[in-house]
Amino acid sequence: MxxxxxxxxxxxxxxxxxxxxxxxxxxxxxxxxxxxxxxxxxxxxxxxxxxxxxxxxxxxxxxxxxxxxxxxxxxxxxxxxxxxxxxxxxxxxxxxxxxxxxxxxxxxxxxxxxGGIIAPNFGMSAVLLMKFAKEAAQYFPDVEIIEMHHDHKKDAPSGTALSTAKMINEVREPHQQGNPEETETLANVRGGDYHGIHIHSVRLPGYVAHEQVLFGGVGEALTIRQDSFDRGSFMSGVEVALTKVKKINELVVGLENVL
CATH class of the missing domain: 3.40.50.720 (NAD(P)-binding Rossmann-like Domain)
Structure with missing residues (x-):
C-alpha cells in the first residue's frame, strides 16, 4: 500500500x-x-x-x-x-x-x-492541447493564446497557458509577430508577451479552466481549444501521476512526459 x-x-x-x-x-x-x-x-x-x-x-x-x-x-x-x-x-x-x-x-x-511530477494541468484534454499546439507551431509560427478561468484563480497567466507558450517556443522560429509599428492606446491590451507569443488571461465567474491556441497563416487559421467544465476531470491525470511517480527517478515537468 x-x-x-x-x-x-x-x-x-x-x-x-x-x-x-x-x-x-x-x-x-x-x-x-x-x-x-x-x-x-x-x-x-x-x-x-x-x-x-x-x-x-x-x-x-x-x-x-x-x-x-x-x-x-x-x-x-x-x-x-x-x-x-x-x-x-x-x-x-x-x-x-x-x-x-x-x-x-x-x-x-x-x-x-x-521521482516527482510537476503538472501545469492534470486534465487529459489540456495535456493533448499542449502536445497538438507544439506540433502545429512548426507550420503556423504566428500564434496567440487565450486562457479563461474562474475569478478566484490566484495567478495569471495560468500555468497551462505559460507551459503551452514554452512548448511552442521550442519549435517556433523567433520572429516579429503582428505590426511592428503597433501602438497600445490602452496599456497591456495585447496581453503578456512570452518570446513574442501573446497570452491573454480572462477571469470570470462560471468558468472553470479553458484555453484556446489561435494560429494564423496566409488565407487560413487554426484554433485548438480545450474546456474543463468540472474539476473532477483533473483526477484522471492525478491518478496517472500516482501510478507513474514511483517508477521514475527524476522530477519531470509535464504529465505528457510520463504517459
Missing part, C-alpha cells in the same frame, strides 16, 4: 484528491496538510481517525511516500522542497514555480534519484 499526503486538502482540488485516493486501490491517505486550520481532528474533516492532520511544514512527521500538492503559488516552492528533502515523491498540481525554482528542485531530486 502506497501512503500519500495531500497538501491543500481543504481546497476544491485537494478535496477531490482525498476522495480519489480513497477510491484507488493500492493507495492510502496517511496525512493531510493545510495552514491555519481551526482543528487538527481528522473527524472534523470527514477523515479516518488514523489520518494525521498538519497545519505547518514544521509539524509534519509522516511516513508518506507521495506528496500531492494543490495549495497556493506562494507556498508551492517551499512545499515541494520540503517533500524532496524528506524523500517524499512530489506530485505538484499547484502553479507558480519559476524556471529557476524548477531547476533547483530538479537538481535536488536528481541527487536523491527521487
Amino acid at each position: 502506497t501512503k500519500v499526503i495531500v497538501a491543500g486538502f481543504t481546497g476544491s482540488m485537494g478535496d477531490k484528491a482525498v476522495h480519489l485516493i480513497a477510491d484507488t486501490a493500492g493507495f492510502e491517505l496517511t496525512a493531510v496538510f493545510a495552514p491555519n486550520l481551526a482543528s487538527t481532528n481528522p473527524a472534523d474533516y470527514g477523515l479516518a481517525a488514523d489520518v494525521q492532520v498538519f497545519q505547518s511544514l514544521a509539524e509534519i512527521n509522516t511516513d508518506a511516500e507521495i506528496w500531492i500538492d494543490f495549495t497556493l503559488p506562494s507556498a508551492v516552492y517551499a512545499n515541494t522542497k520540503f517533500a524532496i528533502e524528506h524523500d517524499i515523491s512530489p506530485v505538484i498540481g499547484t502553479t507558480g514555480l519559476t524556471d529557476s525554482q524548477v531547476a533547483e528542485l530538479q537538481k535536488s531530486a536528481a541527487e536523491k534519484k527521487l
